[in-house]
Amino acid sequence: MNEMITNAAVLREAKKPLSFEELTIDAPRAGEVRIQLKSCGVCHTDYSLAKGILDHQPIPSVLGHEGSGIVIDVGPGVSNVNKGDHVVMAPIAPCGQCGRCMNQEGAYCEREEKRGWGILPDGRTPLTDKDGNGVAIGFNTGFYSDYAVVPSTAVAKIPKDVPFEIASLLGCAVVSGYGAIVNTAQVQVSQSTLVLGLGGVGLSAVMAAKLRGAYPIIGVDTNKERLELGKEVGCDQVMTAEEFNNIKITDFNGGFDVIIEASGAVPVIEKCMSLLRRHGICVYVGAAESTYELKVPHLELVATGKRLCGCLTGEVRPALDLSNLAKLYSAGRLPLDIFISKRRPLDELELAFDDLEKGIGLRTLITWPK
Ligand SMILES: [Zn+2]
Ligand SMILES: [Zn+2]
Known part of the structure; x- marks a missing residue:
């Protein structure tokens, strides 16, 4: 060498x-x-x-x-x-x-x-x-x-039948969404899951939520094409950012079990926290530069056990998560x-x-x- x-x-x-x-x-x-x-x-x-x-x-x-x-x-x-x-x-x-x-x-x-x-x-x-x-x-x-x-x-x-082009997506965009669902939120069957931002990360989160049996899965984005993609890959319902701004916790049966914030709009985290059920989890993967100072309802956190959590690259365990993703793609599941x-x-x-x-x-x- x-x-x-x-x-x-x-x-x-x-x-x-x-x-x-x-x-x-x-x-x-x-x-x-x-x-x-x-x-x-x-x-x-x-x-x-x-x-x-x-x-x-x-x-x-x-x-x-x-x-x-x-x-x-x-x-x-x-x-x-x-x-x-x-x-x-x-x-x-x-x-x-x-x-x-x-x-x-x-x-x-x-x-x-x-x-x-x-x-x-x-x-x-x-x-x-x-x-x-x-x-x-x-x-x-x-x-x-x-x-x-x-x-x-x-x-x-990875298996040799997985194209390199697909494989290259797995290490960042795909695992960031998949890992937020599987590793960080550890979504369980029939947990209501809201995904904000349907870019590569958000759509991967939707796919993973579907694999885990989450229900309903709701996707939010400003872009119509992305909302269509959301439906295509597993959202039971999609809404525009405007519609999202108008929803209340009472519209969703006591609040969401899981919210994945992948849009990068920092102030939106406050709205996400208000939409969580007791002990629900909001995973922030948006990673946007912002000077906005987040207001976290600290007393409510104690009283409700709500969780706000960061998540670095889907908390990836490379050998396990990336080979699992490649296998799932190869089996037609992603x-x-x-x-x-x-x-x-x-x-x-x-x-x-x-x-x-x-x-x-x-x-x-x-x-x-x-
Ligand atoms: Zn990246
Ligand atoms: Zn170490």
């Missing part, structure tokens, strides 16, 4: 065009794997970093965190995947050994918490530019690149094809950001030739 050359889209300055460069990428070290990318989603957070709306990742860096591909090299000590495996990657790499990992809280792994951004768990970046300077791996992934090096615990093997609106090669990443800005479809994917 040697260093390789990888073509990558490098963010050298926010709000400026990306720089397409040949970088050197390390061979994988202990516990790491090297992946040949086949597909990578273009997510809102990548867009926001490129445009300077978010700035929490180091620069220069290679963005892209919804990736799938083929394992081409495995470092010493890796046993969960082999060379040639088709895989999907999560932006979280639980160590598997700390207290939180032991306690099924791997998404909040202590090693990951200390890691910071742009580097592998051992503190280095695997990418070097032609002047010999390190280039960070944005989101600890760096998938807008022909090749990537990641910890093996971030990687899940209609994920609706998400893919466009495919572009890596050198059209700027155009893919334009697609996102114009709201064209749900997901543009960067794809590599077969």
Whole structure:
């Protein structure tokens, strides 16, 4: 195993065009794997970093965190995947050994918490530019690149009949919605579930709620096409944001068991809390920048046991959740094809950001030739 050359889209300055460069990428070290990318989603957070709306990742860096591909090299000590495996990657790499990992809280792994951004768990970046300077791996992934090096615990093997394009969606958008339902809210049969915002995350939450037997499932969005998609993938009822603003807890049989806030409209959380039944749970996955100060009814929280909960990337357990999602897709239980609106090669990443800005479809994917 040697260093390789990888073509990558490098963010050298926010709000400026990306720089397409040949970088050197390390061979994988202990516990790491090297992946040949086949597909990578273009997510809102990548867009926001490129445009300077978010700035929490180091620069220069290679963005892209919804990736799938083929394992081409495995470092010493890796046993969960082999060379040639088709895989999907999560932006979280639980160590598997700390207290939180032991306690099924791997998404909040202590090693990951200390890691910071742009580097592998051992503190280095695997990418070097032609002047010999390190280039960070944005989101600890760096998938807008022909090749990537990641910890093996971030990687899940998928069946070979699952297309790379579908697989790449699983690691961020799909698992963020699915995990909010399955891992965080732990939705039970016949629990009433309200999903706000029917983008990739919200629609994935609807699909997962249906798999868990939630009833009724109600979807809310401002966009008519998305409301139709909501019905297509499992909503028993949909409503516009305006209709949602007018509903009261008494309209819904004592309140909702579960509410997933995936629209990013922060003030709406207050309305969500008012619509929960006693001990109901509102999971906030919207992740929007906002200066709005949330008013939480603290006394009511105690009296009713209502829960307001954050949820990082669906609290993903990569090996379990991502391979389960791939299996369910392969069995025809997850209609994920609706998400893919466009495919572009890596050198059209700027155009893919334009697609996102114009709201064209749900997901543009960067794809590599077969
Ligand atoms: Zn994402
Ligand atoms: Zn850990």
